Amino acid sequence: MTTAQGARARARIEVTSSIKDEARRQLAAEGAAKLSLRAVARELGMVSSALYRYFPSRDDLLTALIIDAYDSLGEAAESAHAAVADTPSLRRWVTVCEAVREWALAHPHEYALIYGSPVPGYKAPDTTVPAASRVGLLLMGIVRDAHRSVGVARIPVPAELRPEAERLAADIAPDLPAEVAVALASAWAQVYGLVGFELFGQFNRVIEDRETFFRYAVSRIGHEVGLVFPEKEGQEGKEVKGEKEK
Amino acid sequence: MTTAQGARARARIEVTSSIKDEARRQLAAEGAAKLSLRAVARELGMVSSALYRYFPSRDDLLTALIIDAYDSLGEAAESAHAAVADTPSLRRWVTVCEAVREWALAHPHEYALIYGSPVPGYKAPDTTVPAASRVGLLLMGIVRDAHRSVGVARIPVPAELRPEAERLAADIAPDLPAEVAVALASAWAQVYGLVGFELFGQFNRVIEDRETFFRYAVSRIGHEVGLVFPEKEGQEGKEVKGEKEK
DNA sequence: GTCTATAACGAGATAGAC
DNA sequence: GTCTATCTCGTTATAGAC
Numbered sequence: 316m317t318t319a320q321g322a323r324a325r326a327r328i329e330v331t332s333s334i335k336d337e338a339r340r341q342l343a344a345e346g347a348a349k350l351s352l353r354a355v356a357r358e359l360g361m362v363s364s365a366l367y368r369y370f371p372s373r374d375d376l377l378t379a380l381i382i383d384a385y386d387s388l389g390e391a392a393e394s395a396h397a398a399v400a401d402t403p404s405l406r407r408w409v410t411v412c413e414a415v416r417e418w419a420l421a422h423p424h425e426y427a428l429i430y431g432s433p434v435p436g437y438k439a440p441d442t443t444v445p446a447a448s449r450v451g452l453l454l455m456g457i458v459r460d461a462h463r464s465v466g467v468a469r470i471p472v473p474a475e476l477r478p479e480a481e482r483l484a485a486d487i488a489p490d491l492p493a494e495v496a497v498a499l500a501s502a503w504a505q506v507y508g509l510v511g512f513e514l515f516g517q518f519n520r521v522i523e524d525r526e527t528f529f530r531y532a533v534s535r536i537g538h539e540v541g542l543v544f545p546e547k548e549g550q551e552g553k554e555v556k557g558e559k560e561k
Numbered sequence: 562m563t564t565a566q567g568a569r570a571r572a573r574i575e576v577t578s579s580i581k582d583e584a585r586r587q588l589a590a591e592g593a594a595k596l597s598l599r600a601v602a603r604e605l606g607m608v609s610s611a612l613y614r615y616f617p618s619r620d621d622l623l624t625a626l627i628i629d630a631y632d633s634l635g636e637a638a639e640s641a642h643a644a645v646a647d648t649p650s651l652r653r654w655v656t657v658c659e660a661v662r663e664w665a666l667a668h669p670h671e672y673a674l675i676y677g678s679p680v681p682g683y684k685a686p687d688t689t690v691p692a693a694s695r696v697g698l699l700l701m702g703i704v705r706d707a708h709r710s711v712g713v714a715r716i717p718v719p720a721e722l723r724p725e726a727e728r729l730a731a732d733i734a735p736d737l738p739a740e741v742a743v744a745l746a747s748a749w750a751q752v753y754g755l756v757g758f759e760l761f762g763q764f765n766r767v768i769e770d771r772e773t774f775f776r777y778a779v780s781r782i783g784h785e786v787g788l789v790f791p792e793k794e795g796q797e798g799k800e801v802k803g804e805k806e807k
Numbered sequence: 808g809t810c811t812a813t814a815a816c817g818a819g820a821t822a823g824a825c
Numbered sequence: 826g827t828c829t830a831t832c833t834c835g836t837t838a839t840a841g842a843c
Contacts, residue, residue: 344681345594345681345682346594346678346680346681348591348592348594348595349594349595349681351820353820353821354819354820362826362827364826365826427678427679430757430761430763431677431678431761432592432673432677432678432761433673433761433762434592435590435591435592435595436591439762444766470781472777473777475773476770476773476774476777478770479768479769479770479773479774482769483767483768483769486767487767497774497777498781500764500767500768500774501755501774501777501778501781503758504751504754504755504757504758504763504764504778505750505751505754505755505778505782506754507754507757507758507763508750508751508752508753508754508755508757508758509747509750509751509754511676511750511753511754511757512749512750512753515676515677515678515679516679516685517676517693517750517753518746518750520690521729521732521733521746522725522729522746523725523728523729524722524724524725527721527722527725528722528725528743528746528747531718531719531722531743531747532747532750532751535716535744535747535785536751539781539785569809569810572810573809573810597833597834597835598834598835598836599833599834599835600833600834607811607812608811608812608813609834609835609836610811610812610813610814610836610837610838611810611811611812613836613837614809614810614811618835618836619834619835619836808843809842809843810841810842810843811840811841811842811843812839812840812841812842813838813839813840813841814837814838814839814840815836815837815838815839816835816836816837816838817834817835817836818833818834818835819832819833819834820831820832820833820834821830821831821832821833822829822830822831822832823828823829823830823831824827824828824829824830825826825827825828825829
């Protein structure tokens with residue numbers, strides 16, 4: 316009984332994942348807008364109606380691919396971070412950003428799916444939110460740790476932004492000062508901009524040594540959210556005047 | 562003679578632009594991947610083959626739309642800048658960035674066309690480069706002016722990035738120091754990240770007062786390329802206060 | 808010379824009857 | 826599940842109108 320059920324469940328999981336694999340292949344070839352349940356079925360030697368036992372609609376298949384992509388990116392970022400969890404905050408920040416970039420270069424179509432132009436007619440359901448938040452939460456953890464240990468630079472926000480900053484911090488980063496929460500949100504968007512520019516071709520004929528450029532740019536951004544190498548504190552020139560320690 | 566030619570030319574321009582108008586409508590409805598010459602022709606009451614007198618292929622139509630979008634964005638940015646051309650560099654920077662954001666919000670599908678995920682199977686020809694460069698050149702002009710008049714802060718780049726920085730400056734910004742050229746390229750990508758995050762929905766449930774947030778974030782980025790309000794020169798360090806708990 | 812229309816090709820998607 | 830009749834698409838060849 317349980318073995319039969321287990322076998323069925325296993326088979327279901329296997330079919331589900333080959334459907335997603337084929338869908339990802341089509342994503343790479345034709346783009347998300349042209350993802351067609353029928354084509355997936357044909358390629359798998361199934362009939363289109365059979366797919367509906369696994370995914371009730373094309374949008375549900377898309378949603379599954381999106382969640383998988385967010386999770387794959389999140390896992391790449393988290394495991395890269397785990398290897399440097401004991402190092403200074405700026406090093407951890409740069410490492411995570413580099414992992415994001417590398418994942419994006421290795422999975423350009425999935426990156427386009429989650430961070431690129433919206434798919435026409437598709438509206439992502441709230442079920443994508445947890446997976447979508449993983450990298451942001453990871454970066455927030457780095458900044459939080461830095462804030463708790465050595466203290467991060469706080470760049471005062473202008474009065475007009477104060478209410479939004481307070482609300483944002485209360486909403487998503489209750490243990491961070493409002494200024495830092497704002498800096499973090501903006502920093503994450505900026506990192507995404509660097510990755511997007513490279514991936515979508517805007518750096519063609521502009522930036523050649525993209526890895527070095529990226530490492531430098533995200534370390535500047537990390538610096539901007541207040542992260543430093545503790546041993547370098549006080550050497551950063553006039554950009555950041557933190558208390559000297561050491 | 563001239564009138565007949567003029568009339569023909571006028572008619573040609575008019576038909577060309579109604580083709581592009583209709584194509585833009587379909588872009589908004591279905592996305593660039595599904596742009597179809599036949600559908601455009603049908604909607605205009607023409608026959609598909611007639612379109613080939615105006616655009617030799619579907620890709621050429623796409624290219625025309627892309628160039629138009631870049632030019633429309635470039636013009637929006639340039640005319641916004643013209644209104645504040647005599648103000649301090651940071652104000653000019655922020656104004657141009659805000660114009661970019663506003664154009665993007667007003668033309669989300671065209672923004673997605675030029676800065677979003679690549680259209681599967683389409684390769685942009687070099688003819689798009691001049692239009693694509695307009696905003697970048699405008700921003701570069703602001704930084705150049707600041708560099709010439711009050712001087713901009715130069716943040717030294719690490720040794721590993723030095724060759725790339727020199728190459729980049731020589732290539733695209735011969736009148737800027739290498740460090741500043743690098744900072745500018747990175748800044749432009751970061752501004753794009755902020756706009757993209759907002760436009761593509763990553764700020765949903767995160768940032769509410771997006772206009773204020775954006776103004777603040779891009780002014781920080783402008784600061785990062787060395788722009789300041791002249792009256793604040795020499796006070797940069799004061800903006801940043803380290804904080805420590807221990 | 809400049810345009811539009813008709814027809815067709817090969818490839819693919821789709822809806823529905825069976 | 827299968828098969829078929831009918832759509833779509835980009836593109837080209839051709840013929841004729843202005």
